[in-house]
Amino acid sequence: MRRCILFITTDQQRFDSLGCNGNSVVRTPVIDALAAQGHRYERAYNQNTVCMPARSTMLTGQYVRTHGVIANGIPLPKDAPSIAAHLKEKAGYRTALVGKAHFEPAFDPNLRYDETRRAAAGDTGSWRGFDYSIQAAHAAAFGDHLIQHYGHWIAENHPRHLRSFAELLGAAPGGDTGAPETKHNPIPREIYHTDWIADRTIEWLDTLADDEPFFCWMSFPDPHHPWDPPQSEASRIDWRDLDLPAGHPGDDEAVRKVLAGKPAHWLAYYEGRWANAEGGPSAFVPQRLTRPQILEINARVQVMNELIDEACGRVLSRLEQRGLLDHTDVVYTTDHGEMQGDFGLLYKGPYHVDALMRLPLIWRPAPVSGTVSPTVVTDPVSQLDLAPTFCAIAGVPPAPWMQGTPLPTSDGSGRERVLCEWDSQFPGYGMHLRTIYRDGWLCTVYEPSTAGEPNGLEKTWGDAVLRPTPIQYDGTEGELYDVHTDPHQWHNRWSDPSLRSLRRDLVADLYDHLPPRTKRLDVEAPA
Numbered sequence: 001m002r003r004c005i006l007f008i009t010t011d012q013q014r015f016d017s018l019g020c021n022g023n024s025v026v027r028t029p030v031i032d033a034l035a036a037q038g039h040r041y042e043r044a045y046n047q048n049t050v051c052m053p054a055r056s057t058m059l060t061g062q063y064v065r066t067h068g069v070i071a072n073g074i075p076l077p078k079d080a081p082s083i084a085a086h087l088k089e090k091a092g093y094r095t096a097l098v099g100k101a102h103f104e105p106a107f108d109p110n111l112r113y114d115e116t117r118r119a120a121a122g123d124t125g126s127w128r129g130f131d132y133s134i135q136a137a138h139a140a141a142f143g144d145h146l147i148q149h150y151g152h153w154i155a156e157n158h159p160r161h162l163r164s165f166a167e168l169l170g171a172a173p174g175g176d177t178g179a180p181e182t183k184h185n186p187i188p189r190e191i192y193h194t195d196w197i198a199d200r201t202i203e204w205l206d207t208l209a210d211d212e213p214f215f216c217w218m219s220f221p222d223p224h225h226p227w228d229p230p231q232s233e234a235s236r237i238d239w240r241d242l243d244l245p246a247g248h249p250g251d252d253e254a255v256r257k258v259l260a261g262k263p264a265h266w267l268a269y270y271e272g273r274w275a276n277a278e279g280g281p282s283a284f285v286p287q288r289l290t291r292p293q294i295l296e297i298n299a300r301v302q303v304m305n306e307l308i309d310e311a312c313g314r315v316l317s318r319l320e321q322r323g324l325l326d327h328t329d330v331v332y333t334t335d336h337g338e339m340q341g342d343f344g345l346l347y348k349g350p351y352h353v354d355a356l357m358r359l360p361l362i363w364r365p366a367p368v369s370g371t372v373s374p375t376v377v378t379d380p381v382s383q384l385d386l387a388p389t390f391c392a393i394a395g396v397p398p399a400p401w402m403q404g405t406p407l408p409t410s411d412g413s414g415r416e417r418v419l420c421e422w423d424s425q426f427p428g429y430g431m432h433l434r435t436i437y438r439d440g441w442l443c444t445v446y447e448p449s450t451a452g453e454p455n456g457l458e459k460t461w462g463d464a465v466l467r468p469t470p471i472q473y474d475g476t477e478g479e480l481y482d483v484h485t486d487p488h489q490w491h492n493r494w495s496d497p498s499l500r501s502l503r504r505d506l507v508a509d510l511y512d513h514l515p516p517r518t519k520r521l522d523v524e525a526p527a
Contacts, residue, residue: 002091002213003366003393004328006315007386009058009217010308011051011100011138012224012348013334015044015358017305025237026302030313031362034330035374038364039409042378045418045437046336049348049356050279051102052076052527054335054383059083059103059128061387061402064421068519069103071425072278072527073457075113076103077519081401083387085129087215091394094212096132096204099197099219103128105525106137109145112524119149130217132204136193138221139165150193161187166226171281174228175300176239179293180284180346181226182300189230189307194220198311202318210323215390218315223304223338225280225347227297236306239299244291247342247355247488252287255344261492262479263446265431265471266351270344274471278425279349286345294341301340329369329393331386332362342488350422352435352444352479353489357420363389363407375410380437382418403515419514425523427455428467436510440484443506448475456522480506 015021019028020035047057048064056069056076064070067080087093104113111117119135127133136150140162146152154162166174166183175182189195201218208214249258259267268274272285319325337356339345348356365372384404391398392406422433430451435444451468458465480503481489493499
């Protein structure tokens with residue numbers, strides 16, 4: 001039997017969220033064991049810090065400027081390449097995507113896009129190269145609209161829990177401390193979306209013959225906000241026992257001092273003078289966060305991570321019962337991170353620091369592949385490298401449209417850099433960030449803002465979205481951090497005279513390796 005692939009992703013999970021990556025609070029024995037048996041990547045980065053661009057890169061193996069989804073709200077073209085389709089065609093794999101997809105806008109009450117239209121029709125058949133595709137997101141309903149297949153399943157089978165979840169992006173206070181997007185969620189654990197996804201994955205795996213190779217993408221919506229795991233599980237971690245995250249400067253004065261050294265939208269977001277509408281609730285003001293609220297959010301995130309770990313364990317146990325686990329490569333990662341209190345902030349957005357860019361990434365090769373020496377790889381890798389890695393596992397050449405290379409299994413691979421980009425979804429923001437990680441340095445160029453220039457969203461949301469926001473950049477701003485001496489990126493050295501030569505070199509290297517932008521697609525929806 002050929003090697004199979006179980007590709008596990010989460011949503012908005014930090015690098016330091018796992019025990020194997022140094023977290024001393026959370027219990028993730030299943031993922032930690034995979035890391036101990038395979039390869040754990042210390043410097044894995046994404047190509048964008050929000051969902052749709054990052055997920056489209058994982059599916060296509062392409063830079064965001066190549067597949068065209070440069071921001072949330074841009075549907076990935078229907079004819080975009082797909083690693084699932086490639087493995088199906090070239091290697092005869094059975095393919096499935098169970099859980100969060102988000103290749104097309106999620107706010108779609110009129111069912112314009114296949115991703116939402118399929119769920120409404122109960123269609124779980126072939127889509128984007130997946131033989132079977134059944135989706136879930138962060139809640140069961142948004143107002144009166146059911147969300148994905150999971151929402152329809154809840155409505156049919158457990159209607160009393162249709163609105164048990166916290167409101168997504170509403171920033172409504174809840175929980176013990178009044179923290180935004182928290183709630184004592186009464187939903188039973190066994191029907192919460194994390195366990196629902198594990199159940200659907202097991203059901204699909206059980207349809208396969210023992211000798212059928214498969215590529216299964218199991219995609220959990222957690223630990224993305226809202227922070228509302230089943231209340232029955234909330235007592236696992238008491239927020240009162242936690243300390244502030246290491247990336248939090250400590251008090252209001254310290255936060256302001258750190259943010260004042262960065263480009264203007266950092267401090268303006270904290271103070272509420274600039275709305276981070278592209279990465280979180282537009283009404284949220286970080287300065288109003290209390291210490292207990294940050295701690296409660298962190299506790300709930302860790303509970304969500306523990307539930308994911310246990311769900312993974314159930315799926316792996318089923319593969320072992322079937323005699324398939326020794327033939328299965330397991331790859332675990334996420335799309336992007338979360339501030340989670342770092343810098344005194346929450347959510348994501350145009351902030352190119354490790355909190356959002358650096359990913360957990362683990363690859364446990366199938367034992368039948370031969371003797372595997374567990375390694376910790378510090379060479380830089382990225383989401384671009386996932387699709388070629390899956391091809392290498394399947395024993396087929398990577399497609400010519402893939403822009404990465406298979407993941408290395410040790411240091412010394414010759415890899416030097418990874419690149420990440422940001423382009424605004426809302427034309428009134430008009431922000432464009434280009435980042436390179438190389439030689440332990442994070443360097444981000446702020447290209448001139450293009451506020452007021454149409455990008456397609458005005459066609460559906462009106463010309464009001466063209467109105468410039470208070471923060472605009474002229475192209476001279478930037479960020480430069482030594483990630484080894486400044487692991488939380490508190491000290492911006494962009495203007496340090498002693499580093500001018502290094503900065504010029506990094507910027508030149510960045511632009512030398514950015515591919516040309518081949519597609520210009522309209523932003524069609526808010527997310």
